[in-house]
Every structure is written in C-alpha cells, then in structure tokens.
Amino acid sequence: MPHVITSPCIGVKDQSCTEVCPVECIYDGGDMYLIHPDECIDCGACVPACPVSAIFPEEDVPGAETEFIVKNRAFFGL
Template identity: 55%
Template sequence: MTYVISPSCVDVKDRACVEECPVDCIYEGARMLYVHPDECVDCGACEPVCPVEAIYYEDDLPDSEQEFLAVNAGFFDDLGSPGGAARVDVADRDHPLVAALPVAG
C-alpha cells in the first residue's frame, strides 16, 4: 500500500508534503507531485499538511480518482527508483493523463 496524490495537486504543487516526508519519496513533475510507490513507507506525514487535500491513502482514494493510483506509479516507469527525490531534478514532464488536463486558471 502507498499514498497517492490526486488531481487536486495539478498546477498547485504546494510542496508542504515534500518538506514533511521523512523518506523523500515525493517527486516533482512539471504540473504535479507524485508519490513513489516503492519508496513510500506509509507513514502518513504528508497527508495532513496538504493544503488542497490532494493526498490519500491508497484504500481511501475516491472512486472518481482511482486512475491516479496508476498515474502516480506510471510517472516512475522511466525514472525507476532513485532512492529519494533530492537525488533528481524536477522533471520537465508529467504522466500523459496529467499533461493532457486543462491548465488551471
């Protein structure tokens, strides 16, 4: 199980969750943040600090946002598991589903 960042984060990227994460498993894409499913230790520190309530425990992800479980995992298909977000730059890309969303106004 893991935590998942939902579409509420798109074009917001507050980063409070990044600062709170003790294992540095939240990576930054061009338009949103992503939780690495293999690096997350399920501590839940990220969830209460998100100002837009975009972070859910996998089992609590609303039905309407279930596709974001695959979106978060899919973001890492090319990146792999670098062992912490601090080891990589901000990605200039997003998962294709996120990239296709309208830009928030």
C-alpha cells in the same frame, strides 16, 4: 499500499508534503507532485500537510480519482 497524490495538486504544487516526508519519496511530476510507490513508507505525515487534501492512502483514493493511482505508478515506470 502507498499514499497517492490526486487531482487537487495539479497547478498547486506548493510542496508542503515534500517538506514533511521523512524519506523524500515525493517528486516533481510536471503538472503535479507524485509519490514513488516503492519508496513511500506509509507514515501518513503528508496527508495533513497538504492544503488541498490531495493525498490519500491508496485504498482510500476516491472513486473519481483512481486514475491517479495508475499515474503515480506509471511516472516511476511501475
């Protein structure tokens, strides 16, 4: 289960997460950053780096944010 970026990233995009990701699987998705689900190794390093707490393990994404699981996957054609 990959990590997923949710709505608080929209308009923030400060890239703190991209600086700590060891596999560089976080990409500019336009209005927000998105994590490639097949490249993420679930290390968790990006979670505390995010100043707006936008990143969750997929199984822990809050109910109101589950559309972002689909958005993350769809961006990469998955």
